[in-house]
Amino acid sequence: MSSSLKDKVVVITGGNSGIGYTTAATFLRKGAKVLITGRNPGAVQQAVYALGHPAEGFKADQAVPEDAKKLAEYVQRRYGKIDSLFINAGVAKLSPFGNVTPELYDELMNVNFKGAFFTIQRLLPLINDGGSITLLSALNAYSGTPNATVVSASKAALNSLGRTLSRELAPRKIRVNVVNPGVVVTPLLEKVGMPDVFRTHIGSITPLGRLGQPEDIANMVTFLASDEASFITGAEYNVDGGLMVHPLIGS
Numbered sequence: 001m002s003s004s005l006k007d008k009v010v011v012i013t014g015g016n017s018g019i020g021y022t023t024a025a026t027f028l029r030k031g032a033k034v035l036i037t038g039r040n041p042g043a044v045q046q047a048v049y050a051l052g053h054p055a056e057g058f059k060a061d062q063a064v065p066e067d068a069k070k071l072a073e074y075v076q077r078r079y080g081k082i083d084s085l086f087i088n089a090g091v092a093k094l095s096p097f098g099n100v101t102p103e104l105y106d107e108l109m110n111v112n113f114k115g116a117f118f119t120i121q122r123l124l125p126l127i128n129d130g131g132s133i134t135l136l137s138a139l140n141a142y143s144g145t146p147n148a149t150v151v152s153a154s155k156a157a158l159n160s161l162g163r164t165l166s167r168e169l170a171p172r173k174i175r176v177n178v179v180n181p182g183v184v185v186t187p188l189l190e191k192v193g194m195p196d197v198f199r200t201h202i203g204s205i206t207p208l209g210r211l212g213q214p215e216d217i218a219n220m221v222t223f224l225a226s227d228e229a230s231f232i233t234g235a236e237y238n239v240d241g242g243l244m245v246h247p248l249i250g251s
């Protein structure tokens with residue numbers, strides 16, 4: 001197989017569902033060795049089984065610093081190094097600004113930003129010079145979506161982190177990039193209670209006329225991890241069918 005990802009060691013947080021799962025499958029097809037994480041051991045095990053060899057799983061909650069430490073120890077023992085880290089795990093909950101509780105704020109920030117931050121910090125010593133880190137943000141880091149104050153801010157913080165880390169890690173030639181999906185059809189849409197009518201509306205106002213599929217994001221993430229992206233760092237990409245191009249201005 002002629003792929004620059006052949007035999008590369010890839011760690012994906014939150015890989016038992018949706019975008020993380022499909023990205024794991026895409027990396028595997030390109031010859032990489034993939035370790036996925038998740039909070040629910042049964043779900044992780046089931047995903048590893050479905051992905052097939054050489055996928056592996058490790059139970060780790062991105063919000064729990066002790067889990068990041070255990071994950072780093074496991075990766076060190078099992079693989080000795082990481083070529084590409086995909087910070088994908090994330091949660092989304094909507095609430096009008098006035099109803100946001102400190103508990104909801106902490107839950108979203110702890111998984112999406114604080115957990116991402118300290119997971120990277122723990123795994124960084126294992127990332128090869130010349131390796132890569134890709135952070136999964138969201139279009140709502142920019143879109144001003146009502147009722148999404150906390151989740152949007154948690155994602156915007158990742159965009160900032162990506163830019164800073166790209167400069168800080170450049171001496172080691174570690175590339176750091178961020179992907180901003182639009183609305184992608186995954187179990188997350190059920191979890192946030194997005195009504196079908198809203199999905200249809202989003203698809204209709206998207207210039208390319210449809211919602212995103214996990215494969216759309218997986219293709220960008222695997223590209224960013226590959227040698228074909230060897231001059232790309234500190235960048236961010238909207239993968240959204242053009243949704244961020246404002247649909248109301250012009251015709």
Ligand SMILES: NC(=O)c1ccc[n+]([C@@H]2O[C@H](COP(=O)([O-])OP(=O)(O)OC[C@H]3O[C@@H](n4cnc5c(N)ncnc54)[C@H](OP(=O)(O)O)[C@@H]3O)[C@@H](O)[C@H]2O)c1
Nearest residue numbers: 014016017018019038039061062089090138183184186188
């Ligand atoms: N779908 C969209 O429209 C969309 C748009 C923009 C951005 N995104 C981002 O894409 C990422 C993946 O979401 P998805 O759409 O694929 O949703 P999903 O199907 O719900 O997948 C989320 C994955 O993250 C895992 N996860 C959640 N919290 C975790 C934690 N604390 N520690 C470890 N794993 C955790 C989940 O596993 P368990 O819950 O079993 O642990 C699951 O594997 C998220 O960061 C999300 O914000 C999605």
